[in-house]
Amino acid sequence: MSGNRQIGEQYRLMKRSGLDDLIKVLRVLDYRVIGPTESNGVIEFAELGDASELPWGLRDEQKPGSYSVSKGGDRAFEFSNGPTSLKRYFHPTERHLWTVDASGGQLQFEEARVQVPKYAFLGIRPCDLASLDILDQVFLNGVETNRYYESCRQNSLYVAVNCSSAGDLCFCASMETGPTARSGFDISLTELRSSDAYRVLIEIETDRGRSIVNQIDTSEAHENDLSLAREQSDGVARSMGRTLHTWGLRERLQENADDPAWADVAERCLTCGNCTMVCPTCFCTTVEDRASSHDQKYERWNTWDSCFSLDFTFVSGGALRQSSKSRYRQWLTHKLSTWVDQFGVSGCVGCGRCIAWCPVGIDITEEAARIGEPQARA
């Protein structure tokens, strides 16, 4: 069997101090290090100065419509995820597109000059990593390249963290996006659950990742470490708090637009749009004209919008999606069904954020299971 053989150069081990070193190295390389940290009772992505700011010994408890952070464990990545995904870094909540100047009598349009930060993301969950692949399809779609997104994506460095426990609302195993990151990262980390001292298994995926790992204090990894990581991953996959049955889902949602279950969920849905804000893949936007400090200038901004807003579908004569039923149906059908037609993949990564941050606790996995399935209804 495996024994305690040393494994390839792709894997290394580090101690807790390795995380300090990692952040230091990244900062020396001029990266803005973005990672999870506790703030006002929530674990959110924010810029980190050092590894002590990671949410050591904190876990989150998530239920439909509820989220809280408590003490538990001794690792940095015990929690599942917070309300913010990485979306806002690549697809900012608001972005200046251009300025128009009418002072010369005619109109002059000038593109906004935007500086793209150089981010290193530390502690990306596999589900969030998968969400970036999905956003790539939207913003690098072959019709028009969103160059802010493209530059930010190219400039960034990606340090993934494989999950060592599953949250109550997690269903990445259903969406095949986790709990272990398979691609799209420079290095990935797995906190090993063992009786030994705190150890992190590092997997190196890119040359860039290797050169960074070479600058921090690591030791050789062995077959046992890798099998422990795999066991952990298997255990997490088995203990997902939620399951979404995806077989036939694309057809079932599109073919049952008139299912009475839509009206039922609409009675609970407040159409607040929280689900679209916390979703790591919801990408819809609007534009705004803002008067500049000079009265002959206007600035055009691109800002996040939601398919739950009434003016989202405004055409001559009013909004096309008046009822909350039609707006919830659009969101769910797009996310789990028409997204596949449009981009070849589901728009859902199974992070569970929309369930936790829904003020009335609507559960996407339950609602999806009810559409087109009369026997599922009470």
Place this chain on the structure above:
Amino acid sequence: MKDDRGLISAMVPAAARVLRRQVEYDEVVTLEVERPATLTKEFLPGQFNMLYVFGVGEIAVSHSGHPFHQDRIVHTIRAVGKVSRALILLKPGDWLGIRGPYGTPWPIDHAKGQNLIVVAGGLGLAPLRPVLYEVSSAKDAYRSMRLIYGTRDPSSILYQSQFEGGPWAEFGQVTVDSANLDWQGNVGVVTDLISADTLDTENAVALICGPEVMMRFSANALIDLGMREDRIYVSLERNMKCAVKQCGRCQFGPYFVCRDGPVASFGQVDKLLKIAEL
């Protein structure tokens, strides 16, 4: 190394000057605009532009000009929202922003050698005018050509001079919803004129533009005459902000109207058009 290059957004318009403004009827205006040199792509009938009015906003408007005269960009606009209301008030010499062309064209080439049937309702004639211009100048390329146009009343006949004694007179029929006794023409809905007596639906291609309900009824009337739904084309309208498949607003089932439309075959969208509030 930080990237500080100017990031070109697809959403930056080109400045363009209004050359001519013509009032078609109440609250409907046709603007002729000088084509900015930076808009290098020629439009095809059925495609649209995004038009921006200083400080007011931007909307999608179909091309309604002559496809052989690409030096001018022509749009017919009805004042229904704040941007369209500002657009119809622009005068010659005023400036606006334009970007485009976007979207799928009418499949005119597909109709060559066949019977072409054009059905328009109200302002839906505007996105079809480029087709009518093109077809009128190459009539021999089609086996036959019919235009059926329905509008509210005789005072709201768009491009009226083209009909009476004009180039569309020989193949066009007009019907109005209501009229006083001065009106000598047809009264009724467009589907009244979709009949086997006047239309040759064998080897035909139909192009329909108007309110969704009018397009559905017209398409179904043509299907009743034996046409296949994949030979009938409609033009869709949805809210749009980007026109490059990134704002997500123009979704219609699995389609992005800015990219997969506005022109789509009826076979493609028939089922979707039946779903309320899609």
